[in-house]
Amino acid sequence: MARIQIITIITSLLFLLYISRLIIKGKLREEYAIVWCVCTGILVIFSFWRSGLEVMSKLFGVYEAPNPVFTACIFAILIYLLHLSVVASKLHQQNKQMAQDIALLKEKVYNTKKD
Incomplete structure (x- = not known):
């Protein structure tokens, strides 16, 4: 080895x-x-x-063995970035909803104190 x-x-x-x-x-x-x-x-x-990298390169028809590594890494990064974008969008929507709920609760508390 x-x-x-x-x-x-x-x-x-x-x-x-x-x-x-x-x-x-x-x-x-x-x-x-x-x-x-x-x-x-x-x-x-x-x-x-x-020899796994050479075997995988031949299987996919790539001439140079390191090329599939770079291609796979770029593809994995793109998929991961897409996932993080979806998570960030979901969190943004949840924050917006929570801010609206808090505003409604504040108004309700304010109106209760007035009465």
Whole structure:
């Protein structure tokens, strides 16, 4: 086993442990942790399976092995950004609704104190 392969395996497994620790402490929600665990799992698989990148490149008909890695990373980032945009839009709508509810409650309290 090459030195870089050992370093990659150890780093990936440590990152997986760190993700687990963040989940246990409640600092990372499970829905986001799944994405991180899957990506780290893929890194672990390709760390053990050295020729895997060449096999996957040939399977998809790509001439250079690193190109599918960059393509997959860009695609994953775009999907993740889309997900975060949906979450941000939902939170914006919930904040707007909550502000309106608070305004109605304040008015109700103000009118109750007047009477």
